[in-house]
Amino acid sequence: MTEEPLPTNASSGVVRVGDTVRRPAGPWTDSVDALLAHLHAVGFHAAPRPLGRDEQGRQVLQFLSGEAGSPDPRWSTTDLGAVGRLLREFHDAAADFTPPPDAVWQTAIPADREDLVVHHDPAPWNLVRRPAGWALIDWDAAGPGSRLWDLAYAAQTAVPLRADRPLAPTLPRLRAVVDGYGLDDAGRAALVPMLHRRVTAMVELLRSGAANGRRPWARIWTEDGPYWQRTADHLAAHTDDWAAALG
Template identity: 35%
Template sequence: MKEIPLTGGDVTEGLVRVGDTVRRPPGERDELVRAVLLHLESVRFDGAPRFLGVDSAGRQTLSYVEGEVAGRPRPGWIADEDRMISVAQLVRAYDDAVEGFGIPAGLPAPIEPPGLPDLADPPELVGHQDITPENVVFRDGRAYALIDFDLARPVSRAREMVNLMLWWAPLGDDADLDPGFRGLDRPRRCRLIADAYDLSLPDRQRLMELAIGLNERAWHTMKYRTETLGGGWQRMWSEGVGEKITRRQDWLESHADAITTALIA
């Protein structure tokens, strides 16, 4: 059958649609992704693709999820609060569904530089950790499914929320955001996300400290992956992602108190 290239992602290359399936090359956590998707199917969680096997080229074969995705340029609805809230509700449903999967032993170490500081943030479940607009499929104006689980890893619920807010509040300097996201009341949007997810009070209280620590780690990890993996990582670094992360760090530190106040008020 005809292979139709699927574009719009930052790192993974070679994604194609074949009929009602998606074929993608194996990622760095291929076995974990397969196991998570099979678990989600076993617990009847509909908000993720189904893993259908491996094709003759060694590619993952996944079900194609029909719907609307916010590619680039972003659609006019990108900052819609109802859609944002539905993303948080979908992520909560996913986290609840995957919690029973547990934390597998013997997972390969993430590709990141040695010596990063410990964030004292023990994992609770296998989070999605890449909840970008490109990775959420909408139907009838509501988040329906998460796709692209290549960055899935053991994390805390608070860390999952940092990733969600990063892309959907979103977190960062207005100059680095899509025009549709500029000028928004980010503390209010963080509160709406936390409420829709039903985030615990202790996690709300520590969320911004965790966000700042994770953002600092992100700079070192992006640089390390650029140097060791090249490809899409090199392209993003060349396009200035390192400088963007540095500006986000300044923004997080200056807005942390306001966001925390909104989260716990």
């Protein structure tokens, strides 16, 4: 069958074949497949189903058709609330996942904590809007982390919280994501500093990748490093605004 290359920013060799996606397998792939199989077993179907390996040894996944998100989403607060709910449903489904004893993960940025296995990149470019609701794709970076680690990145990228956006309209949008997730008061207080911490971790990953010539981080630093640094500065400068928006 015809192979159709799929656009990715940090991966290569990802193609669509019919109603499947084929990805180059790595040491982490069996662990990712185990996570995805668990999610489907417990009723979370907003992630691709793992379908084994093909004749080239590539990971085979169910293709989830729908409208893919963009790096600069213009979603409504209703959409953002749905994204928050999707992330909460995933985290709840993953809470009782027991990784294989020999689990290997490809996590680029160590999380603040390791409470459960999380996605690590639940950003608009990995979200697909379907008639049945939102779905989350590209699980190669999944690994141990925390709910707030995932939620901070999802909120920052989906709202989006960035320096070139007027501040006032972003505040109810931030609240929509967090309300959709159903975060409690203690979690909201902890999320405020986590917004800056998570983006700062991205800046450090890209900067060190550029210094060491590591792909794809060196390339992304060249293309998007200034954006991420401005975003980190923006998040730090408006901590009180984020706290007020989250009530």
